[in-house]
Structures are given as structure tokens and as C-alpha cells.
Amino acid sequence: MALVARRYLDDAKLFGAGMELVSIKENLIDQVWGAERPPFPMNVAIVHPLEVRSIDATAAPAGIALIQLNGLWPSMLARARLTRWRRFAPP
Amino acid sequence: MKQRSADVLVLAALDEVAWLLNVRGSDVDFNPVVLSYVIVTHDTVRWYVCADKVTDDVRQHLGDAVQVLPYEQIFDDLKNVPASHHVWLDGAKSTLALLDQIPHAHRIDENSPVAIPKAIKNDAEVAGFKECSLRDSVALVNFFSWLEAYLSDPASPPINEVQASDRLLEFREYVSFVRSFVAHAQTCNHL
Helix, strand or coil: CHHHHHHHHCCHHHHCCCCCCCCCCCCHHHHHHHHHCCCCCCCCCEECCCEECCEECCCCCHHHHHHHHHHCHHHHHHHHHHHHHCCCCCC | CCCCCCCEEEECCHHHHHHHHCEECCCECCECCCCCEEEEECCCEEEECCHHHCCHHHHHHHHHHEEEECCCHHHHHHHCCCCCCCEEECHHHCCHHHHCCCCHHHEECCCCCCHHHHHCCCHHHHHHHHHHHHHHHHHHHHHHHHHHHHHHCCCCCCCCHHHHHHHHHHHHHHHCCCCCCCCCCCCHHHC
């Protein structure tokens, strides 16, 4: 990695003159972001529900959902929505 | 772990942590993971996570088998691992800061034992992947159909990449329960 960095450093078109390659192992995140660093995500964890399409995977075979989707969903609902989408006019 | 003569296993990959503990989160966009680490020994499992994220339901799910510890404490705990212990950590899925806590001579830098079992999907999961692909195909085909009709209409105002991407997102949201990723649209002159 250092060799690659050195190669780029030697490319004056990228870095210009007067730049120096330094070795640093400290956490750069705080130095780069400073006070603007986004807050640490604090979303709660959940226990993973073993479900397929909101159906308990242990109670109903997933194949039922596939048949329903393959037979009805795209052809009926998506086509109905397409009529409205065709009238879309971007801002 | 015994087969690999590992005394300590460190999981830093968030998807592996989620799989091992069977928990999910929303700390990272489009990824159902919790920012956390896990350390497994032969007789303990420690989950390093912000305590506020661990609800009563999750604590009940984990039971007494998993100790919940502060997120940052993993660095101190790794420093305190006896020098004679071998630590298993997949360097390709770890930060340098974590890797540096483990002496090189005592480091087992290989795929974690979670990786392969996690990759084996059951019938429900395979069906889920197929259904996701089917739903996304419906969204894409409808989007392409809409785009073709839109562009062929001389009265249509020009549309840019961001507007097209937003429109595709609407098509995807119509056939999906959650957002899986953001489309990256581009025209040929950006290649």
C-alpha cells in the first residue's frame, strides 16, 4: 500500500509539489470529520423473524407465495399502476 | 475452533454477527445489521454493542448464553487476551485497529467458521432470493417500459439520471417491502 501511495505521490499532476507522505496509525476519522462527524447509529436491534412475506416460514411453504406473485401480482397491479406512471412528468 | 487450535474467535463482519446471534438492525443503510462485534471462546460468547440497542426482547432471545458488553470494550478485552492464546480473526473483514490488537504470531487470519454455514441457505431462504429477483424483475421491466414510452413521446420534458433513478426506486418500492439499494443510473457519455 505504501508503494502505491508513494507512486501516486510522485505524480505531480495528482498531488502537486511540496506534499509529503507520512505514516500514521491513529484513528483518522475524528481528525477528518471533527465536530461534523455523524452521530453513532443508535437504532435498536431486533430478533430476526423467520418469515417469508410476513408468513412464518415454519408454518407455510414459500411456494404458495411464489405462485400468488407469479400469477396475479405483476400482471394485474403493476399494469394498473403503469397507466398512471406513463403520465409522469419530471420536475 | 478446537480443530484450528483457536482459543478466541473474533467476529467483526456485521453480517456474521447478525447470523450468529440471529439479530438484525438498521444501523447501515440497506443492510439489516447492528454495529457490533462478537468474541467467542470455548465457553463464552460476548456481544460488544451499545446497550441502548439491546431491547428486552433481544436480551430474552439471547438468554444467559451471551454477555452484552460496551462496544468499545472489545479493544481492551483483546489486549488482555493471554499471550499464549491463539485468536481467530478474518483480517479481510476486520479493521486495522482491531487486527493490531492481536500479536501476529498468535493470529489465525482465515475465513471465520461462520462464513461457510452462513452461505448455506435453507429452502425458505432460497425461495426468498427467488422471490426478490422476481419482484425486482417486475420493477425493472415496468421501469424500462415506462422509460421507453416516455422517451418516445416528443412532448416529454428531458429527464436526467437522478430523476430516472428516483422513478426506478418508485417502481421497486411498489413491489418490495423494503429498499434494498439505490439505483445508480448513468448515460453513456458518463462512462
